[in-house]
Amino acid sequence: MNKTKLFMPVLGVSLIAGAIASGTSQTVDAASSATPAAVLENYRSLAELEFSDALAQAKALNTAIDAFLADPTEKTLASAKTAWFASRVPYQQTEVYRFGNAYVDEWEGKVNAWPLDEGLIDYVDASYGTESDENPYYSANIIANPKLTIGGKEVDATTIDKKLLAETLHEIDEVESNVATGYHVIEFLLWGQDLYGTNPGAGERPASDFSTTKCTGGNCDRRRDYLKAATDLLIDDLNDIVAAWAPEGDATKQLQAKGDQGGLSTILTGMGSLAYGELAGERIKLGLMLHDPEEEHDCFSDNTHYSHFYDAVGIKNVYMGSFTDSQGKTSSGASLSALIAAMNADLDQEMKQKLDATEAAMQVMVDSAKAGSPVDVLIGEGNTKGNQIIQNVVDALVSQTKTTEKIVAALKLEGIDVEGSDSLDNPEAVFN
Amino acid sequence: MVKHSQLVTYLFIGLFFLIKTSVLATDLHAKTTPVIPNEPDYLNTAIFPVGPHSPVSTNKRRGRRALAQPSALLDIETGLEFRVGQAIFEKIWVFAPSSTTASDGLGPLYNARACSQCHINSARGLAYNEEKFATNTPLSPSPALIIRLLGSNGHHNGDPVYGAQIQTFAYPGGAAEAEISVRYEALAKKFTDGEVVSLYKPSYIIENLRYGELDEQTTFSPRLAPALAGSSFLETIPERSILEKADPNDTNKDGISGKVSWINSDSNTPMVGRFGWKAEQISLRTQNLVALNNDIGISSSLFPNHAGDCTPAQQECVHQPHGAVKTLHDGFEASETMSNLLDLYVSYLSIPKRTVDAGEERKGFKLFKQLNCDDCHTPSYAVNDSKTKLNALNNEPDAKPTYRIWPFTDLLLHDMGPALADQTFANKTSDAKQAREWRTPPLWGLGLHKKTSGAMHLLHDGRARSISEAILWHGGEAKTSQQAFMSLEKPERQALIDYLETL
Numbered sequence: 001m002n003k004t005k006l007f008m009p010v011l012g013v014s015l016i017a018g019a020i021a022s023g024t025s026q027t028v029d030a031a032s033s034a035t036p037a038a039v040l041e042n043y044r045s046l047a048e049l050e051f052s053d054a055l056a057q058a059k060a061l062n063t064a065i066d067a068f069l070a071d072p073t074e075k076t077l078a079s080a081k082t083a084w085f086a087s088r089v090p091y092q093q094t095e096v097y098r099f100g101n102a103y104v105d106e107w108e109g110k111v112n113a114w115p116l117d118e119g120l121i122d123y124v125d126a127s128y129g130t131e132s133d134e135n136p137y138y139s140a141n142i143i144a145n146p147k148l149t150i151g152g153k154e155v156d157a158t159t160i161d162k163k164l165l166a167e168t169l170h171e172i173d174e175v176e177s178n179v180a181t182g183y184h185v186i187e188f189l190l191w192g193q194d195l196y197g198t199n200p201g202a203g204e205r206p207a208s209d210f211s212t213t214k215c216t217g218g219n220c221d222r223r224r225d226y227l228k229a230a231t232d233l234l235i236d237d238l239n240d241i242v243a244a245w246a247p248e249g250d251a252t253k254q255l256q257a258k259g260d261q262g263g264l265s266t267i268l269t270g271m272g273s274l275a276y277g278e279l280a281g282e283r284i285k286l287g288l289m290l291h292d293p294e295e296e297h298d299c300f301s302d303n304t305h306y307s308h309f310y311d312a313v314g315i316k317n318v319y320m321g322s323f324t325d326s327q328g329k330t331s332s333g334a335s336l337s338a339l340i341a342a343m344n345a346d347l348d349q350e351m352k353q354k355l356d357a358t359e360a361a362m363q364v365m366v367d368s369a370k371a372g373s374p375v376d377v378l379i380g381e382g383n384t385k386g387n388q389i390i391q392n393v394v395d396a397l398v399s400q401t402k403t404t405e406k407i408v409a410a411l412k413l414e415g416i417d418v419e420g421s422d423s424l425d426n427p428e429a430v431f432n
Numbered sequence: 433m434v435k436h437s438q439l440v441t442y443l444f445i446g447l448f449f450l451i452k453t454s455v456l457a458t459d460l461h462a463k464t465t466p467v468i469p470n471e472p473d474y475l476n477t478a479i480f481p482v483g484p485h486s487p488v489s490t491n492k493r494r495g496r497r498a499l500a501q502p503s504a505l506l507d508i509e510t511g512l513e514f515r516v517g518q519a520i521f522e523k524i525w526v527f528a529p530s531s532t533t534a535s536d537g538l539g540p541l542y543n544a545r546a547c548s549q550c551h552i553n554s555a556r557g558l559a560y561n562e563e564k565f566a567t568n569t570p571l572s573p574s575p576a577l578i579i580r581l582l583g584s585n586g587h588h589n590g591d592p593v594y595g596a597q598i599q600t601f602a603y604p605g606g607a608a609e610a611e612i613s614v615r616y617e618a619l620a621k622k623f624t625d626g627e628v629v630s631l632y633k634p635s636y637i638i639e640n641l642r643y644g645e646l647d648e649q650t651t652f653s654p655r656l657a658p659a660l661a662g663s664s665f666l667e668t669i670p671e672r673s674i675l676e677k678a679d680p681n682d683t684n685k686d687g688i689s690g691k692v693s694w695i696n697s698d699s700n701t702p703m704v705g706r707f708g709w710k711a712e713q714i715s716l717r718t719q720n721l722v723a724l725n726n727d728i729g730i731s732s733s734l735f736p737n738h739a740g741d742c743t744p745a746q747q748e749c750v751h752q753p754h755g756a757v758k759t760l761h762d763g764f765e766a767s768e769t770m771s772n773l774l775d776l777y778v779s780y781l782s783i784p785k786r787t788v789d790a791g792e793e794r795k796g797f798k799l800f801k802q803l804n805c806d807d808c809h810t811p812s813y814a815v816n817d818s819k820t821k822l823n824a825l826n827n828e829p830d831a832k833p834t835y836r837i838w839p840f841t842d843l844l845l846h847d848m849g850p851a852l853a854d855q856t857f858a859n860k861t862s863d864a865k866q867a868r869e870w871r872t873p874p875l876w877g878l879g880l881h882k883k884t885s886g887a888m889h890l891l892h893d894g895r896a897r898s899i900s901e902a903i904l905w906h907g908g909e910a911k912t913s914q915q916a917f918m919s920l921e922k923p924e925r926q927a928l929i930d931y932l933e934t935l
Contacts, residue, residue, distance in 0.1 A: 129526065276508075281515035289516055289769055291760075292534035381760055398508055 034321075034338035036260035042321045042333035043267055044252050047097050048245040050317070053090035053325040055238040061087045061186075062231045069210060069224055077207040081190050085303060088183065090326055092310030096318050099278070100269035103244060103251040110170065111237050114297065116179035118188050120169070121226065123217055125195055135175045142169060142180075143222045160225035162233045181233050184298070189227045191300040194293075200377055202302040265413045267336060271315050272404045275358075279311055280397035288390045293376035302376065305369035308393070309362045315400075316355045336407075344410055351407060354400040361396040364389055498880045499661040500554035503782035510776070517777025520770055522548040525728055527603060528755035528765075537755025537765030539729040540606055541599035541742055543575050547774075550576035550657035550727070554781060555877075555884035557657030559894030560614065562887040570613035570637060575600070576657040577894060578727065579612060579638065582854060584649035586866025588712050591650040593643050595741040596726050598652075603752050607642035614654075616895070621904055624919040631904055633851075634895050635859060643746055651862040653854040654893035655709050659884070661877050663716050664779035665837050666706050668815040674704055677810060677842045688807050688909045690844030693871065706843050709892040711871035717775050724766060724774070731756060732766040783838075783876045788934045796931020799924060803916045808872045808909070809840040840875035840935065849907020852891065868908060879933035899929050 064083035068076040091112070098104045119128055119139035132138035136150045146158045155172075157164055169180035179185060192205030209217040210224050217223070244251035255263055283297050297304045317323045321335025341348035368378060368389055378386035502514050524546045525538040544550050550557045557576025564571060579598040581591040590596040594609055602608040616632040623629070636654060675692060682689040693705030695714050705711035707719040721734045729740030731754070738754035754765065761767035766774070800806060814836050847868045854867040861867065870892060878899065882888045888898060896902035906914040917925065 127529065132526070276512070277515055281512045282519065285512050286516045286519050289513075289773065290520075290534040290767075394512065398512060402508060 034334040034336075034342065036264055036339065038334035039267075039321065039336055039339050040255065040260065040263040042335065043263070043318065044245060044247075044255060045333060046317060046321070046323045046331070047094070047251070048242060048249075049323055049325065049331055050090055050094045050097075050314075051238060051242045051245055053323075054087070054094055055235065055242055057083075057087040057090055057326055058231075058235050058238050062235060065186075065227060065231050068207075069228065072207045072210040072212075074207045077190065077210075081301070084183075084187060084190060084301070085306070086326065088298070088303060088307060089310055091183065092307055093314035093317060093323070095311050096270045096274050096314040098270070099273035100266035101251060101255065103254050104241070107237070107241055107244070109176075110166070111182040111234060112184070113171075113176070113179040113182055114184045115177060115299075116184055116188070117175075117177040118193065120172075120178050120180065121185065121188065122223065125193055127195070128193070135173070135177060137172055137175065137178050143219050143226055146222070160222055160229055162229050162236070165226075165229050166233055181230055181237075183234065184300070185230050186227065186234065187298060187300045187303075189223065189230065194300055194302065194376070196376070199380075200372055200374065202374075203300040261411075261413060264336070264411055265408075267318055268404060268408050268411075268413065271318055272401055272408075274311060275315055275397045275404065276401040279308060280394045280401070284308065284390060284397075285394050287375075288379045288387060288394070291379055291381040293379070297375075299376070302369070302374040304375040305362075305366045308375075309359075309366050312355075312358050312362050312397075316359065319351060319355060340407055340410065347403075347406060347410055351400075351403045354396070354403045358393070358396040358400050361392045365393055496553050496884055498555075498784050499659055499781065499877050499884045501661075501782060501784065502780040506780050510780075513773060513776050514780050517773040517775075518554075520547075520774050521551075521554065521777050522546055525730060528753045534761065534767075534770075537730050537738065539599075539601070540603040540739060540749045540752040540754075541609060541746075542601050542729045542740065543578055543597070543599055543727045544601075545728065547723070547728075550574075551660060552576075552885040554660055556659040556881050556889070557894070558885055558887055559656055559889045565616075565897075567616045567618045567632065570615050573612055573614050573654075577614075578655050578657075579636065580653045580655050581646070582651045582653055582862075582864075582867075584651060584862075584864060586651065586854065586862060586864030586869075588710070590743075591647050593743055593745040594641075594646060594650075595743045595746075597741060598638065599729075599741060603749070606749060606752070609643060610641045611639045613637045613639070621918075623922075623925070625922055627922060629900065629904070631901055632895055632897065634893060636855070638857065646857055651854050651856050651864065651867065653709075653867075656889060656892060656894040658709070658873065659877055659881065660778050661781040662783045662837075662839060662874060663707065663719075663781070665782075665815070666839060666841070666843065666874065667716055668837070669706075669813045669839075669843065670815065671704055673813055674706075674843050678844055686807070687912060688846065690808065690842055690846060690872075691869065693845050704843070705871075709870060709873075710866070711843060711845055716778060717771075720774055720778055721766075721771060724771075730765045732764050732771045733762065733768055734771070736764060738765060784880070786934055792927070792930065793934070795927050796934070799920070799928040800931060803913045803920075803928070805913055806840075807913075808842050808844070808846055809875055810842040810872075811840055812836050812838045838876060838935075841872045843871060845869040845871055846910065847908035848910060851907050852905060875932065875935050878935045899932050900925070 061080070061083040064076075064080040068080040070076075094104075095112075098108050117132070117135055117138050118124055119130075119141060120135075120137050121141070122143045123141060124139065128139070130139045140148060140150060140155075142148075142155075142157050142160070146156075148155050148157070150173075155168060157168070165180045169178065172178045172180070188203070190205065191203030192209075194201065194203045196202070206216055208214050209220060210227070211220055212224075215221075241251070243249055246252065255266060258266060287293070293299065297307045319336050320332070321337065322330060322332035324330045337348055337352065340351065365375070365378065368386070369375065373386060375390070377383065378390050380386060500518075502511065506514055523535060526536050526545075527538050527540075528536040538545060548554065552558065558574050559577045560571045560573050580588070581594055581597055583589045588596070598609045598612065600608050600610065600612060613636075615635045615637065617635070618630040619633050620628050621631050634654070636652070638652070678690050678692045679686075680689055680691045693711035694702040695705040695712065697703045697714060703714040705714055707713040707716060713719040713722065718734060721732045724730045724732060725735035725737065726741045731738040731740070738756050739750045739752065742749035742752075744750065756763055756765050761770070800809075847865075848870050849868060850861045852868070852870065854862045854864070856862050881890075888896075890896035890899065890902040891905055896905055903914060903917050917928070920928070
């Protein structure tokens, strides 16, 4: 509909990536005022800003998808994909809030759940298979089947709307891979399956899958409904989380209830858990060691490099108390960095160096992807050079985690204990 | 993603501990090396050790994943491999061919699709769905309970057609080998003081054998997935410490004739079997990979049959597509890297530190000794430490012991009496001597099973629903101890159980 609008966010992407690559970081002139309470308030305020930016980009995505559905051509599809890429930039930066904040973690499953059994939603390649012992809805193909009976239970999917996606299909039969909503569902609908394995190439769904006149893939009307409903739902969910981080919001209250020390622990849990177990381990090292593209994060679109990159940016945001939005506007306030600098300037310096080193390693990965070797190629068996690029990212994240632990020690956030299964179900209770 | 986040958070938090504990462990190490105390005189020592101390320990005790925590030896780099190994342990395998070449190769015949399907929270499995427990009615056993097939001599040579065990699931269009159900009958058991409790005697019903009759010589042995934590530390027990407790002909006339399970290794030098309910595997690696091959149907360098437990008599199964590609994953369904990561994960699983009251501890342990439980459940061993290779020092005669572990097992085979023995398919106790022999299982972590697995299903087939029931099933060489337990007064019985719960 409006090309300029659609291309704006893309500019934003390269601007941010550029700024980070050059290693500049905001100087936070707030050392004296960086009390734990001020740091926590700024942490909250940045959450509100980051999720608001994610919401704004999701709205831009919605506009691009409307334009695509109004006139489904390869060109409008490309614009919608571009808008999807842009929407991931601020969202990935918010991921650091998921760890440590139970409120965000519970909410997150609706918008960013992955991996998914895409056969639940639409047609898939024969190599996907037709059944799974774990998931009776593995190949349910809701788009092709307005009514279906599985395991004696009838699902009425005659009308594809937000309610069907959110209340009936999402995690149907309590199977986590039955992902019916969120970014990765939209990604699958726009791209289709990536059938290239560890070779270059992403999903190649034709625009005509959404055509009202020359429909390919069958049931285009239902596919259109699905895409629209999923996008609307994403906006609803993002609206909710922005509200939760308002000064009186529920996520804010949950954070405040932990007190200063508990709040600082939450920040550091987020930084450490995302960098170490989740990013370095689950999302990167696992796929690297097994050379398995299925372990890739944004697998349909081959956007995994940016997905990882902006996760790392998000960790840095939290430490530096600063965030640059999709329009290039920077907001900053009392930071953990300033708090640490006041106690131990060397330690703060070390942490900044580690964060920069991670970004530099991530940037090499991004550059490789841009030059035609995305993550699924880099992790391929026998791709020694590519494997090393990914291993360097892992090593940088581990090194960063070690310094994060020193900070935990410096802040005397010890006496952490995991007592009882309650805390296992409720990460936020751990530090209390 | 939601699923992963909790684990990840805990692993990260775990690291805080690890760093702290590694420092501690090093300190202790520096102060105590090379003087390793003899086994403490529990009954007279003022300050009672609340072991297991040493790098075996993790600091976390409670919670569902209490037996899924890494040893304090784990450094942050290896911690990432532990995490990846955990993902492999929890990986759900799919049939070949599929687009996920690193995850295909399931079956063709199989019992489970993931290690974690049987080892709940990486710990002990359950014999059946606890909510469905009932007597005198056929229950469907969980995948964690496997029917192993033995020759008439009681050896693990399997059935000529059905192989090492009955697989209860099959490839699409294929036939599962059989359907299994188990029926429990309540048996009243009366303590000397008059209290009556129930034991639940299982009968196994094996129906719809789809590949013809079993060999008439074949006997069967139900086996439940055990807890894994601490296993690799059993490999560090010096061979001489095991041999010195063996007394196959009961020359000391104490009624207990511990027997070493000698296993022929590749090098033709017999080695001590330490793993499995009958000590049939010499190493944790062979145990892990044989389970991967028989239970899930995944080939590896040690067990290269892509068709898992399919025998030549099961031709259709043998010719099913498999997940191995010559040029990928070292030519196996599980690459050498994957096997190593799986080993690493299981090897680092450790026993949480205990926190107990010294007085209670002393009282419980006194009873444990009084009943001669420690004759087979050998409390502790001085073993070797190695920070880099957990298993490297096994059987090195010159290596100096550097710390003490507390597994409560002698790793020897004992005749446990006819009630626990393997059976023939006519539902009779097998005559083979081996049918009554079981390896003394370690007791460490015992008290955590209810937390980690949701219920306590003890003994080799999970028939005992409590520690007390497990003791009451002890027969054969343990008969005297079992009788002594029955004669204890209720408070003493309880004190012993309470003690065992703290292990």
